[in-house]
Amino acid sequence: MHIYKLSGRNVDVTDAMRDYVEEKLTRLDRYSESITDARVTLTVRDVSDSTRRNRVEVQLNVPHGIIRAEEHHADMYAAIDKASDVLERQLRKFKTRYMKARHEAAPVPTPGPAEAAVNAGMDDVGEFAPEIVRQKRFDLRPMSAEDAVVQMEALGHDFYVFSNMSSGTTGVVYRRKDGHYGLIEPSN
Numbered sequence: 261m262h263i264y265k266l267s268g269r270n271v272d273v274t275d276a277m278r279d280y281v282e283e284k285l286t287r288l289d290r291y292s293e294s295i296t297d298a299r300v301t302l303t304v305r306d307v308s309d310s311t312r313r314n315r316v317e318v319q320l321n322v323p324h325g326i327i328r329a330e331e332h333h334a335d336m337y338a339a340i341d342k343a344s345d346v347l348e349r350q351l352r353k354f355k356t357r358y359m360k361a362r363h364e365a366a367p368v369p370t371p372g373p374a375e376a377a378v379n380a381g382m383d384d385v386g387e388f389a390p391e392i393v394r395q396k397r398f399d400l401r402p403m404s405a406e407d408a409v410v411q412m413e414a415l416g417h418d419f420y421v422f423s424n425m426s427s428g429t430t431g432v433v434y435r436r437k438d439g440h441y442g443l444i445e446p447s448n
Contacts, residue, residue, distance in 0.1 A: 269303040271336075277302065280337060284344040285318075288351060295351075297321040302336060305438075313438070316343040322354060332437065400430060405443050408433045 266278060281300055288295070303315040314336040320327045329346040333339035402425035403411070412420035412433055419434040424445065432444040 265299045267299075267301050269301060271302055271304040273302060277336065281340055284340050285347070287344070288320075288347060295320050295322055302340075304336070314339045316340050318343050318347060320347065320351070322351075327351060327354065405431060405433055409441050 266273060266281060268277075281302075285298070285300075297320070299319045301317040303317070305313045305315070312334065313332060314334065315330065315332050316336070316339040317330045318328065327347060327350045329343040329350070331339045331342040331346065333342060398421075400421065400423040402423045404425060405422075408420045408422040408431070411422070412418075412435070419432055421430065421432050423429075424431040427445065429446050434442050434444070436442050
């Protein structure tokens, strides 16, 4: 597999790292007819004085979708291994679905980012059929993003939908894997 873009954040990407990434991702060569572009980002972040957190993000553009993996580990090489394993599972499922669709002369299913993320932990090649099992309605109260985080924590949820009183738009605050919070708002 040819890596089109390999970059580092807070880390100098050494030749050894570059070679290791290319070596681990070459096992994806059997799926190369499906991969149109690849981007790999290696990130190092100091969590405390003695602890570092390494993150590997890989995005593969395939026909009709994107396959993405993000893995964290104290060791950068272990994070690369984990991301490579996730990508291989996702590409195997993608290829199986693609071949099945071609065999049945049906249109190619479009695995979107959400389906790829949901299927990342599944080892079988079964079809994923999302089902809404609960519906909830509530009033959006105007508040600041900080107040929304307090409400989210009080409820014990991982996200909270609110009406942002400063912008007048609907926003979502969520808890990130790193323990911090994120805010999602529409761009207009």
